Amino acid sequence: MTNIIETKGLKKAFGPKDKGVVVIDQLNLAIPKGKCTMIMGSSGSGKSTLLYLLSGMDEPTEGTIEIDGIALDSSNERKMSLFRRNKVGFVFQDHNLISSLTLKENILVAGYLSKESRKMVKERAHALMEQLGIVSLKNRYPSEVSGGQKQRCAIVRAMINQPDIIMADEPTGNLNSSTSIQVLDSLIKAKHKNQSIIMVTHDPKSACYGDLIVFMRDGKIVDSLIFGEHVVKGERYEALLNLLKKYSW
């Protein structure tokens, strides 16, 4: 299995150099290509910080991040900006949609940043909205749709430029559990074969959609589970609950 992301000795500290708080601590992580990786861990364990580092939105204090075998060079702002725009789609917990734009406009604005023709972008936006069941809401404003529908829109926006990697930080954290599962289902279905998903979640049921689940504590990865494609949800759930018990989750 090839990896889309590899980190070596990744470290992030906040605050003054010697007295800073270490939030990501010498982390070595390999994220498999074309799969869905779930990150779990209690609040404050460093999950969001890790995603910000992997997406290039924040810079590591030490260590390296390789994407498709190429080191992220945070000193090259132009390259980093292209990387963030073309290679990664990010879904935030609270959707971050622009309230003065309709759902469709929110998606198109992101799509028009790419080099593709507007026609292509519009067609893909339509297809993705259809896939995620929001096409009939395309002319509504974010305030006129439900939380789950806003999150579906945020997912389409993250996917519009067909990024190799889709990162999502607790995208269903504000949704009830049946809506969460629906949103997650659509995300996994809309993902094409070579796209990799990295998602932070608190919910063990959601985490079971992952091919790989990593468990973080105090800025380190302390445990992980890898599932073959044949392993059914029930089995995954059992295994995960056993793992979580170890950490008094």
Ligand SMILES: Nc1ncnc2c1ncn2[C@@H]1O[C@H](COP(=O)(O)OP(=O)(O)O)[C@@H](O)[C@H]1O
């Ligand atoms: N910009 C920052 N400055 C200082 N401390 C931060 C900053 N961002 C995060 N932290 C701290 O890093 C730790 C991990 O935060 P975070 O990555 O948000 O955890 P999680 O997403 O797992 O809840 C927390 O203790 C948090 O207070």
Ligand SMILES: [Mg+2]
């Ligand atoms: Mg977080």
